[in-house]
Amino acid sequence: MATLVLGVVGRAVLGPIGGIVGTLLGSVVDRRLFGGGGGERGGQRQANPEIQAASYGEPIPVVRGRMRVSGNIVWAAPIRESSTRSGGGKRGPSSTSYSYSASFAVVLAARAIVAIGRVWADGKLLRDGNGQWLQPVTMRLHTGSERQSPDPLIAAAEDEAPAFRGLAYAVFEDLPLAEFGNRLPNLSFELIADDAPVPLGAALVELAATAGVNLPVSGDFPDVAGLYLGAAAPLADALAPSLMASGAVLAAGRALVGPGRPALAIAPGGAADARTDGRQQAKERHRRNAAASSPDAIELGYYDIDRDYQPGLQRARLRSGVRVDGDGLPLALSAAAAKQLCHDRLLRLAAARQQRTLRLPWRYLGIMPGDVLRLDDLDWQVRETRFERFVLTLELARVGTAGALLQPSDPGRVLVHGDQPAGPTTLLALDLPPLPGEFPDGPRLWIAGAGASPGWRRAGVMLSLDNGASYEPVGLLPAPVAMGRGVSVLPTAIPAGWDRLGQVEVELLADSMWLESRSEQAVLAGANLALLGDEIIQFATAEALGNRRFRLSGLLRARRGTDLAVATHAVDERFVLLDQGAMLAVQLPLERQGQTVLLRARGAGDAAAVPVAVTLDGAGIRPLLPVHLSWRRQAGQLHLSWIAQSRAGFGWPDLADVPIGESQLAFRAVLRDAAGIVAEAELNGPSWILADQAGPLWLDVAQVGATMGPVATLLIS
DSSP: OOEEOOOOOOOOSOSTTSSSSOBOOSOOOOOOOOOOOOSOOOSOOOSSOOOOOOOTTOBOOEEEEEEEEOOEEEEEOOOEEEEEEEEOSTTSOEEEEEEEEEEEEEEEESSOOSEEEEEEETTEEEEOTTSOBSSOOEEEEEOOOTTOOOOHHHHHHSSOOOOOTTOEEEEEEEEEOGGGTSSOOOEEEEEESOSSOEEHHHHHHHHHHHTTOOOOEESOOOEESEEEEOSOOOHHHHHHHHHHHHTOEEETTTEEEOTTOOOEEOOTTSGGGBOTTSOBSOEEEEEEOOGGGSOSEEEEEEEEGGGTTEEEEEEEESSSOSOEEEEEEEEEEOHHHHHHHHHHHHHHHHHTTEEEEEEEEGGGTTOOTTOEEEETTEEEEEEEEEEETTEEEEEEEEOOOOOOOOOOOOOOOOOOOOOOOOOOOEEEEEOOSOOTTOOOSSOEEEEEEEOSSTTOOOOEEEEESSTTSOOEEEEEOOSOOOEEEESSOOOOOOSSSEEEEEEEEEEESSTTOOOOOOOHHHHHTTOSEEEETTEEEEEEEEEEEETTEEEEEEEEEEETTOGGGTTOOOTTOEEEEOOGGGSEEEEOOGGGTTOEEEEEEESTTOTTOOOEEEEOOOTTTSOOOOEEEEEEEETTEEEEEEEOOOTTOSSOTTSSOOOOOSSSOOEEEEEEETTEEEEEEEESSSEEEEEOOOSOEEEEEEEBSSSBOOOEEEEEO
16 A cells, blocks of 8 residues: 655744745655566566655755756655566467556645746656656646645545645656666756746745745845755855855844945044044944955856756856855856856955944944945945944945956856657557567567657557557557658569568658668678568668668568568558567457557657557467478379478578477368369378369468468469
């Protein structure tokens, strides 16, 4: 039974800015293991598949603007295991391949968001900026409103399910795990809490208000693309890096003051400040700190919006030296904006080496830290105030000039993950003879898929056995298959041999697809196996013609028993490179033989996919065509014979007789003349002796196994 984090009571005051974010209370996600399970061994199976554990008491991040976050798992169902069996029977071992998927919920933010943008899995793009998933994914986003309902999947799995109101979270349903090594990937999300750049001052004030701290804001603050706070810390500690980078101060803990405020002009020592004894109340002391008191360079870490929010670093240098001050900012910025912050901070620190202490009478008590005073035509910022014996003491620092021209900044190399729409899937269901290494004992389809769009990577496959009334997933296409169409007609040739004169031109589906020439020795060893129309061929030479076209020559014809298809070629027939590692094998029950099934792609661009219908002819279990039919007349008898081909002996490795390939050696033979059937028989060997008949006669013979094979015909004159 799925584990649910119960007992969510809201947000405790444990957030990164003194209570803004809360922690989700409840139990951690249990680690789920599979029990034993029967079945044949063959495919790789996870020995200990488990859900990635969540962390108890992990702070939930607070986000403004756009930011990339990872989130925290708060619910998970057991990992689902699916198996697909292939091969087996009396003549060979069977193998079972396993696939895994997971359903889980991830809390993303401790406040409502607008939407999500891109999604990454193990650092690779899973959902692009247009909202297209690059592989089959079912995900529901709950934006964190106070009226949201429990997720239906969690509610169906649990007796009780919280709605996580006020928390933005996403629920993944049966996420395929093959792409991620059959484990739960590390997911990160581009959260959109605001559609436009956010003024840093307003963002910090709003977040502080969430914790019950009201901070009036004044002055100038830079706009940032996003702000992320995801660690428990006091309010002042959480605000400090952003305040220092922007030149703002938290005035007496009661107001947020940014640079650019109008200076307050005062004239200390005037008549209004005189005491009755004639002494001046206003006193001041100037000092200039040593150059070593300010850094030689400033470094600021940030989240680079031009590099998928990956950590970036910008530096500004004032002079040669070894002292470098730096901070990590919880901000999403461009490289240019981060460089500007570095430069401005460096100038402010250099100017602040000039300091002065000013003592004023009590009537100046309205002056607060962060205020800027104009003294002797220079601007000074109040850093500290003290009031003792009716004297106000101000510690001042010189205000530097910001906004100087900068050298162009460089965000560094951008790692591109192919942010293109996935596009629709071209799906082919192939009822093929046994391919190398397999020996099916029931109806089997090979599913090949690809997409013309450069963003296509893979797709799931759904199967319907009830004419489309319902579909069940049968697996995930491992990789795109090179496929396309024939643009010329392949001439007829002698089956099962080299065709050194014939050639055919094919056009592939996508620009990313390619065909390679191989040596004749490699072709004889199994390379470049392809389906053209209904004939399986192999090719030694693939000449690139441009525009996705190739000319194939040096052909081996009628491979894997497709002799009858050598004379059936036409323009626009299908072409598929038979790469078993990139295709999906779907095993079906023997009773489905002769029936029509529907298959549908389940990929990012397949919302309106048209089902593909295929009739199960059982090519994988159908005996092959008998060959070398012969006849002779002797002593009033007609002696007929032939040689059987074997589904289990395509390779002929030892040049000896190949195995039968069927449960028994059986044939159906019919002898006919111009008027009709003369004789027919069920035979247990590749020969037939019967009374001689006047010609012309025709012998029709087919091998019988789980089904009847194709008919070979011989004219007897």
